[in-house]
Amino acid sequence: MFSAEDHLYMSRALQLAKQGCFTTSPNPNVGCVIVSDGVIVGEGFHLRAGEPHAEVHALRMAGDKARGATAYVTLEPCSHFGRTPPCADALVKAGVARVVAAMEDPNPQVSGRGMRRLAEAGIQVQSGLLQPQAEALNPGFIKRMRHGLPYVRLKLAASLDGRTALANGQSQWITSPAARADVQRWRAQSSAILTGADTVLADDPSLNVRWTQFPSSLQETYPAENIRQPVRVIVDSQQRIEPSARLFSISGEIWLARQEAQGQWPEQVQQLIVPLADSGKLDLTSLMQILAQRHMNEIWVEAGATLGGALLHAGLVDELIVYLAPKLMGNPARGLVNLPEFQHMSEVTGWQWQDVRKVGNDLRLILRPNKE
């Protein structure tokens, strides 16, 4: 159904889409390539919500050459009036002859209607080319649209023997500067960075994106002005956070997840009221639903063993990102996550290795839950 050329041009569209990875949230990353007589005449990607979609950029570049051409898009062209008018209409107006999409738009406002509108206008439409790669561009957007939940990554840093801090609490720095630069990139592509009150009280972190600490190759591709600060979300079940924490001296939104609104806070702060679970702590599934309702696609969790364990126990973690340092910290040191005691190996969750590589002098492991 798809030719070698089709694969080539869709690969290019996927590559273009990635250029929006630090900026498009809450919108998806989308790339578009327009090809006429075997020549790329237009290219574009979506950069920021509120700004033109990928197709619009590509059509502008192609001009009259779009007539009779093929458009390759990593996501079904939209059919609705959102912040911008429908791309399907723009493609019809430009007179393209064929549209190849990598996947259907999971947004219920679109979901199939974009392709239908193109087909009704007499355009040849095909979908599903390199779909897994296109889905990998937008795990958070897709999960939010399909399930009303964000895509959650739990970051862990540990020694070779799985320890995160000495028994006396000392933990800085287990991993290398290269691993910390890698973390900056993950933070930057996330809609929100989530942590717990324990971490804020113990470490007084900033939890922002520091472009100057990005890997240098990324600094060249992504200028500082194309970096967005994710929302910082603090799980504060016992209402212990004070406005004097370092977080609040750094600009950018902060959402305090709490049982009730209380206290005077700087303008950048909102209090999210989250129902309590039986444990007396905030119900983390409800919190994630609230974050999805607030258009958070990908959540990057940098928290302590308690919140990390609670998220795992609630089945809310889609991906583990583990930085493993070549150090042995010994048994009295603290473990990776707090989980309830299991009686049988059958109760223990299995994970699948997704990616394993060396980052600086550490290993970076990416795991996803076993499906069955």
Ligand code: AOF
């Ligand atoms: C496309 N091409 O490049 C993108 C699409 O508020 P708006 O107007 O920006 O619309 C956002 C929705 O449009 C988003 O939820 C998704 O369904 C679609 N994104 N569609 O044709 C693009 N970024």
Ligand code: ZN
């Ligand atoms: Zn569109």
